Amino acid sequence: MKNLRGLLAGVAIAASLVMTGAVQAQEPVKGGTLVIGTTQKPRHLNPAVQSGVATAVPGTQIFATPLRFDAEWQPQPFLAESWEVADDGKSITLHLREGATFHDGKPITSKDVAFSVKTVKENHPFKTMFAPVTSVDTPDDNTAVINFDAPHPAALLAMSSALLPILPEHVYGDGQDPKSHPANSKTVGSGPFKLVEYKPGEHIILEKNPDYFLEGKPHLDRIIIKNYKDVTSMVLAADKGEIDMLPFLTSTRDLERLKKNDSLEVTNQGYAAVGPINWLAFNTKNEVLKDPKVRQAIAYAIDRNFIVNALHSGFSTPVTGPVVSGSPFSAPDVNAYDVDLDKANAMLDEAGHPRGGDGTRFKLSLDYIPGFAEMQKTVAEYLRPQLKKVGIDVELRASPDFPTWAKRVSGHDFDMSMDIVFNWGDPVIGVHRTYLCSNIREGVIWSNTQSYCNEEVDTLLSQAGTETDQAKRADLYRAAQAKIVDDAPLVFLNELPYHTIYNKKIGNAPVTIWGPMAPMDEVYKSE
Amino acid sequence: MLIWTVLRRLIYSIILVVAVLVLNFLLIHLAPGDPADVIAGEMGGATEEVMASIRKAYGLDQPLYVQLWVYLKNAAGGDLGQSFFYNAPVLDLILSRVGATLLLVFTALGFAIVAGTALGVIASRKPTGIVSNLVTVLSVIGYSAPIFWTGIMLIIVFASLIPLFPISNMYDVTKDVGPVGYVFDVAHHLVLPAFTLGIVYLAQYSRLTRASMLEVLGSDYIRTARAKGVSERKVYGRHALRNAVLPIITIAGLQFGGIVSGAVLVETVFNWPGLGTLAFDSILARDYPTILGILFFSAVIVIIANLITDLLYRVADPRIRMAK
Numbered sequence: 001m002k003n004l005r006g007l008l009a010g011v012a013i014a015a016s017l018v019m020t021g022a023v024q025a026q027e028p029v030k031g032g033t034l035v036i037g038t039t040q041k042p043r044h045l046n047p048a049v050q051s052g053v054a055t056a057v058p059g060t061q062i063f064a065t066p067l068r069f070d071a072e073w074q075p076q077p078f079l080a081e082s083w084e085v086a087d088d089g090k091s092i093t094l095h096l097r098e099g100a101t102f103h104d105g106k107p108i109t110s111k112d113v114a115f116s117v118k119t120v121k122e123n124h125p126f127k128t129m130f131a132p133v134t135s136v137d138t139p140d141d142n143t144a145v146i147n148f149d150a151p152h153p154a155a156l157l158a159m160s161s162a163l164l165p166i167l168p169e170h171v172y173g174d175g176q177d178p179k180s181h182p183a184n185s186k187t188v189g190s191g192p193f194k195l196v197e198y199k200p201g202e203h204i205i206l207e208k209n210p211d212y213f214l215e216g217k218p219h220l221d222r223i224i225i226k227n228y229k230d231v232t233s234m235v236l237a238a239d240k241g242e243i244d245m246l247p248f249l250t251s252t253r254d255l256e257r258l259k260k261n262d263s264l265e266v267t268n269q270g271y272a273a274v275g276p277i278n279w280l281a282f283n284t285k286n287e288v289l290k291d292p293k294v295r296q297a298i299a300y301a302i303d304r305n306f307i308v309n310a311l312h313s314g315f316s317t318p319v320t321g322p323v324v325s326g327s328p329f330s331a332p333d334v335n336a337y338d339v340d341l342d343k344a345n346a347m348l349d350e351a352g353h354p355r356g357g358d359g360t361r362f363k364l365s366l367d368y369i370p371g372f373a374e375m376q377k378t379v380a381e382y383l384r385p386q387l388k389k390v391g392i393d394v395e396l397r398a399s400p401d402f403p404t405w406a407k408r409v410s411g412h413d414f415d416m417s418m419d420i421v422f423n424w425g426d427p428v429i430g431v432h433r434t435y436l437c438s439n440i441r442e443g444v445i446w447s448n449t450q451s452y453c454n455e456e457v458d459t460l461l462s463q464a465g466t467e468t469d470q471a472k473r474a475d476l477y478r479a480a481q482a483k484i485v486d487d488a489p490l491v492f493l494n495e496l497p498y499h500t501i502y503n504k505k506i507g508n509a510p511v512t513i514w515g516p517m518a519p520m521d522e523v524y525k526s527e
Numbered sequence: 528m529l530i531w532t533v534l535r536r537l538i539y540s541i542i543l544v545v546a547v548l549v550l551n552f553l554l555i556h557l558a559p560g561d562p563a564d565v566i567a568g569e570m571g572g573a574t575e576e577v578m579a580s581i582r583k584a585y586g587l588d589q590p591l592y593v594q595l596w597v598y599l600k601n602a603a604g605g606d607l608g609q610s611f612f613y614n615a616p617v618l619d620l621i622l623s624r625v626g627a628t629l630l631l632v633f634t635a636l637g638f639a640i641v642a643g644t645a646l647g648v649i650a651s652r653k654p655t656g657i658v659s660n661l662v663t664v665l666s667v668i669g670y671s672a673p674i675f676w677t678g679i680m681l682i683i684v685f686a687s688l689i690p691l692f693p694i695s696n697m698y699d700v701t702k703d704v705g706p707v708g709y710v711f712d713v714a715h716h717l718v719l720p721a722f723t724l725g726i727v728y729l730a731q732y733s734r735l736t737r738a739s740m741l742e743v744l745g746s747d748y749i750r751t752a753r754a755k756g757v758s759e760r761k762v763y764g765r766h767a768l769r770n771a772v773l774p775i776i777t778i779a780g781l782q783f784g785g786i787v788s789g790a791v792l793v794e795t796v797f798n799w800p801g802l803g804t805l806a807f808d809s810i811l812a813r814d815y816p817t818i819l820g821i822l823f824f825s826a827v828i829v830i831i832a833n834l835i836t837d838l839l840y841r842v843a844d845p846r847i848r849m850a851k
Contacts, residue, residue, distance in 0.1 A: 044613075179581070200613045227696075227798065228695060236682070240687075
């Protein structure tokens with residue numbers, strides 16, 4: 001069954017690639033250097049103790065994970081040749097490849113898997129990934145059994161991409177704090193590429209791992225991740241052909257410009273798992289905003305299509321619920337709050353906020369993350385006159401930098417704020433955190449900073465988190481999302497228009513659900 | 528006594544450095560925001576436990592005066608701490624960057640002094656001529672245009688429209704060119720940033736040289752020299768310029784601090800991997816130890832530069848050398 005699904009998935013990918021004409025049917029070319037441009041600066045290269053794109057792109061080249069996912073959300077063998085989920089869903093058995101080694105030549109054993117699960121569980125910011133893990137058994141060198149206190153269907157996804165890098169215990173298990181371990185910047189992994197040079201803020205040079213456990217791969221000799229100061233100079237460099245690949249680009253003017261370049265390909269594939277949502281968040285503890293009717297009225301006052309088509313030139317896509325449309329758990333049928341100013345006005349009247357002499361009902365402040373102007377500031381500036389139409393006087397509050405904004409929002413010192421939050425593949429990892437009553441944690445950014453609490457939603461989410469039947473799980477998530485959207489602690493606006501720009505010489509560009517945050521062992525470059 | 532002068536200046540310098548450290552420490556901690564937010568991961572989020580463990584690991588849970596005391600104590604021993612963001616010793620980070628900054632600053636300064644003086648001398652020969660007016664106009668433009676704007680314009684014109692120079696960085700990491708090729712590659716990358724940083728000072732120096740030359744050329748000893756039949760070349764080169772260049776040395780020395788801070792902007796525009804980009808990134812990341820380390824380091828550089836200026840002044844003007 002798994003094989004059949006894999007086959008179908010393969011056919012689907014092949015068909016879509018042929019249709020987009022992205023890759024000519026040709027044998028992968030061996031050798032060559034792939035230059036990736038980025039403006040993101042990683043703290044270090046160990047994704048086991050650090051979330052974020054900046055660490056994940058190089059980290060997934062250096063560290064292999066037990067599983068990988070294809071473009072159809074299907075788990076595929078990677079370091080684990082095969083795996084079984086127990087009938088009760090409370091354990092997963094991984095069968096590791098024989099003969100796989102780390103970059104220093106030492107063999108990879110089930111002990112390393114156990115050590116990695118423990119390290120990630122204790123140190124990674126995404127606590128929900130491995131919170132239900134009770135123990136990891138290692139009956140032999142190539143078998144690891146991960147035990148949970150309850151069924152944990154999110155675990156498979158949490159074993160892919162940057163989420164469970166297999167660390168060598170003989171390097172990281174020396175008793176030093178893994179968060180500040182020197183080997184985080186001088187990594188030893190088992191992925192397709194090994195680290196040659198890491199100059200913080202300048203570049204990362206990776207070189208083909210000749211002893212990679214997948215025969216005949218990777219195709220490339222080297223990957224260079226080159227830092228640019230800002231998007232403008234990076235886009236200029238891509239236009240000039242200085243870089244081969246530019247992932248995570250969102251600025252629509254730059255996308256338009258690069259689309260005109262005949263030697264470049266522009267795709268929005270490869271970001272399904274990241275699921276980046278741009279939304280308007282309410283502080284539901286605010287005197288006015290604690291009334292769901294007011295929040296719903298604001299949702300009706302916002303024209304999502306204007307944001308997507310006019311402000312983002314059609315590059316972003318509308319989002320109506322907590323899970324992005326590319327995920328199997330999305331809920332397409334929730335109330336979309338299509339713009340209706342009359343309805344919004346009527347609801348605000350009903351909620352007991354009549355217009356005053358100057359036409360104003362009440363005043364609210366609106367924060368936004370600095371540095372993502374198109375997604376944040378521009379939308380906030382649109383919301384000001386738009387909400388004025390329904391009698392809400394919005395005052396924009398700029399923050400000089402990210403920590404200032406984070407302090408305000410995580411400290412619950414805001415009325416409304418624009419925000420960008422990622423789904424991170426499975427809802428357990430990136431979605432629950434925004435809505436669970438138990439996750440209202442002052443001082444923690446991207447927790448439930450809206451202070452939203454609905455017991456029914458909590459119950460549905462926790463049921464969905466442990467439901468092993470995929471179809472039932474999706475139903476539970478749909479039910480939870482319908483309730484969340486009705487309660488309107490947020491107004492869902494758009495999915496970030498993440499795009500990967502790559503030279504047409506590049507074959508097998510990374511378009512699985514993890515896109516550029518997955519091993520690029522299939523990528524090749526033809527001269 | 529020269530030795531006492533130097534000693535006294537050294538003591539002042541040490542007091543100044545400590546004051547710089549304490550003031551910077553307090554100023555930085557006044558800024559809102561928490562490094563733990565940044566460390567916990569861009570677009571990641573965290574839990575209280577993770578945040579608390581980060582704060583503890585970096586001593587951020589201690590009272591401010593304890594943090595200050597620990598910092599000063601360590602700094603006195605040459606330990607500038609561990610970078611919160613890059614997870615590496617601050618001193619290592621700074622030492623790996625300082626070369627790039629000094630290369631940029633000295634190239635820009637050298638260019639500004641040489642070209643500025645030359646232009647000033649040319650302009651002074653015919654104070655109302657075309658060259659002189661051109662120098663004046665150029666100076667006004669160079670001086671009034673914001674340094675980051677000049678940088679961006681130069682990138683657009685000379686790296687994008689007419690692709691003569693690279694857009695950013697100090698060398699091309701994607702090419703393997705060998706040691707000699709590397710020197711040329713760096714020089715190629717250096718042109719635009721050094722020009723951007725130098726043009727502001729070039730403007731000032733050319734104006735200053737022009738004014739100072741005009742003043743000197745009107746003095747009695749020049750008339751005497753000319754009356755003696757000294758060639759015009761010698762009058763300019765030996766008698767006039769040597770006197771006229773004194774204010775340039777003074778100004779260049781005093782402005783060294785300004786040039787270093789100008790380098791922060793230029794480095795940021797060109798992604799030049801020096802202290803400036805490091806400072807910029809560290810401020811955004813609330814990486815206190817790194818910011819403090821850079822400020823400390825640049826304070827030391829500026830103080831040393833001022834000392835050197837004094838010495839140079841003695842070389843250029845024998846009257847100061849001789850004076851007791």
